[in-house]
Amino acid sequence: MLRFTEEHEWLRLEDGIATVGITAHAAEQLGDLVFVELPKIGMQLTKGAPAAVVESVKAASDVYAPLDGEVTEVNEVAVSNPASVSADPQGAGWLYRMRLTDPAAMEALLDAAAYDALDK
Amino acid sequence: MPASAAESVPFERTPLHDLHLRLGAHMVPFAGYAMPVRYPAGLLKEHLHARAAAGLFDVSHMGQIALRADDPAEAARALEALMPTDVVGLPPGRQRYGLLTDEAGGILDDLMVANLGDRLVLVVNAARKGADAAHLQASLPGAVSIEKLDRGLLALQGPAAEAVLTVLAPEVAGMRFMDAREIEVAGVPCLVTRSGYTGEDGFEISAPLAATEAIAEALLADAAVLPVGLGARDSLRLEAGLCLYGADIDAATSPVEAGLTFAISPARRGGGARSGGFPGAARILAEIQQGPARRRIGLLPEGRVPVRAGAPLFAAADDAVSVGRVTSGGFGPSLGAPAAMGYLPAAMTESGTRVFAEVRGQRLPAIVTGLPFVAAGFKRG
Numbered sequence: 001m002l003r004f005t006e007e008h009e010w011l012r013l014e015d016g017i018a019t020v021g022i023t024a025h026a027a028e029q030l031g032d033l034v035f036v037e038l039p040k041i042g043m044q045l046t047k048g049a050p051a052a053v054v055e056s057v058k059a060a061s062d063v064y065a066p067l068d069g070e071v072t073e074v075n076e077v078a079v080s081n082p083a084s085v086s087a088d089p090q091g092a093g094w095l096y097r098m099r100l101t102d103p104a105a106m107e108a109l110l111d112a113a114a115y116d117a118l119d120k
Numbered sequence: 121m122p123a124s125a126a127e128s129v130p131f132e133r134t135p136l137h138d139l140h141l142r143l144g145a146h147m148v149p150f151a152g153y154a155m156p157v158r159y160p161a162g163l164l165k166e167h168l169h170a171r172a173a174a175g176l177f178d179v180s181h182m183g184q185i186a187l188r189a190d191d192p193a194e195a196a197r198a199l200e201a202l203m204p205t206d207v208v209g210l211p212p213g214r215q216r217y218g219l220l221t222d223e224a225g226g227i228l229d230d231l232m233v234a235n236l237g238d239r240l241v242l243v244v245n246a247a248r249k250g251a252d253a254a255h256l257q258a259s260l261p262g263a264v265s266i267e268k269l270d271r272g273l274l275a276l277q278g279p280a281a282e283a284v285l286t287v288l289a290p291e292v293a294g295m296r297f298m299d300a301r302e303i304e305v306a307g308v309p310c311l312v313t314r315s316g317y318t319g320e321d322g323f324e325i326s327a328p329l330a331a332t333e334a335i336a337e338a339l340l341a342d343a344a345v346l347p348v349g350l351g352a353r354d355s356l357r358l359e360a361g362l363c364l365y366g367a368d369i370d371a372a373t374s375p376v377e378a379g380l381t382f383a384i385s386p387a388r389r390g391g392g393a394r395s396g397g398f399p400g401a402a403r404i405l406a407e408i409q410q411g412p413a414r415r416r417i418g419l420l421p422e423g424r425v426p427v428r429a430g431a432p433l434f435a436a437a438d439d440a441v442s443v444g445r446v447t448s449g450g451f452g453p454s455l456g457a458p459a460a461m462g463y464l465p466a467a468m469t470e471s472g473t474r475v476f477a478e479v480r481g482q483r484l485p486a487i488v489t490g491l492p493f494v495a496a497g498f499k500r501g
Contacts, residue, residue: 032164034451
């Protein structure tokens with residue numbers, strides 16, 4: 001299941017674990033990324049709280065946790081090569097994985113059609 | 121990611137507005153204008169291209185002002201009374217970086233002044249052009265006329281700039297850094313100066329509004345030239361150690377604190393031919409003699425985290441009280457690392473001093489360093 005947030009994150013659910021990243025639209029708006037800071041494995045994330053930071057040459061932007069959960073894995077390639085997030089934000093440029101406290105809460109987020117229809 | 125705000129406010133347009141849209145620029149509001157922050161190549165490529173070949177910048181939002189008097193020397197004397205700059209001694213055909221100061225010794229604006237023989241032409245910051253025009257109107261004698269020039273302004277910057285511009289204007293090959301000449305570019309009468317704000321060799325071309333786009337397109341037709349947006353303009357000037365008005369310098373900053381003492385001409389300093397006689401002279405000349413309480417410095421963060429404007433600086437990782445502040449900062453594409461500028465007490469400004477910048481609640485070590493971060497490529501000879 002693939003879902004999106006109004007804050008321009010995407011998450012894909014597989015076996016109760018959600019992979020999280022920034023949307024292609026967000027990556028386009030930010031421009032070339034030069035720094036990525038990811039949460040620590042084991043960290044408890046609260047929906048809406050800052051979970052990661054992505055920085056372009058010009059500005060730093062928080063990436064908010066899309067739902068409650070615990071961080072299980074982070075994408076070290078995104079940290080060592082932030083350009084990989086700019087190049088493929090919804091694929092190889094994923095940021096972290098989290099075990100969702102309530103996987104059913106995914107349903108309430110935006111599907112691709114609803115995200116595309118947002119006035120961005 | 122915060123949701124992006126809709127930008128529907130009408131902004132002024134430069135003569136290159138349609139060209140920016142055709143080139144696919146990402147447009148943002150800046151100083152009341154719709155300006156290109158980057159083009160499809162992206163900020164990093166644009167920045168590196170300007171250092172390696174040539175970048176074309178639309179700087180038409182900046183203010184261009186002509187000062188005239190029946191006796192041109194009268195205009196120079198009058199302007200000199202507002203600046204710690206040697207305007208009287210600026211020869212025809214030359215340009216100089218200068219500062220407008222206030223009575224407290226603060227900086228009202230930084231600008232370029234060119235002597236064209238029959239007039240002086242100023243290029244001032246976009247965000248300051250209204251204030252500067254009002255200041256000049258209020259301060260210059262009636263014998264000096266002030267004309268706001270409605271013209272386009274292009275900057276062609278980078279080691280290939282001379283070769284590119286020579287095709288359209290053969291005379292530029294003979295120009296030195298800070299020369300100013302009225303010559304034809306692609307058959308259009310323009311004012312060309314060998315200057316810029318990237319730390320690279322290059323030119324600024326002041327063109328009639330109606331001809332600006334055609335000149336820009338002729339320059340972009342050269343494979344060595346990429347259009348470069350305001351984003352890379354900012355990272356280029358940061359690496360070059362150059363001040364951004366409103367960030368690194370303002371009315372609360374003196375030229376000596378800002379490390380702009382080079383812009384205070386010897387003739388205007390203590391013992392000079394026309395010492396003093398500019399607003400704030402008492403403070404500024406005293407600071408040159410005794411040293412200022414704080415100074416602008418370069419900072420190289422030790423890690424990879426960019427340290428940005430507003431970050432407080434601390435002498436030790438666990439100090440409660442900050443000793444200074446970052447005024448510009450981000451990532452230097454040519455450095456391949458974060459870089460910043462800010463102010464520290466004079467006693468802490470020696471290169472190699474370790475300080476701590478607070479970013480998202482963490483104290484990150486950074487090393488005080490001289491400026492610029494990237495050596496300039498000016499053609500002085």
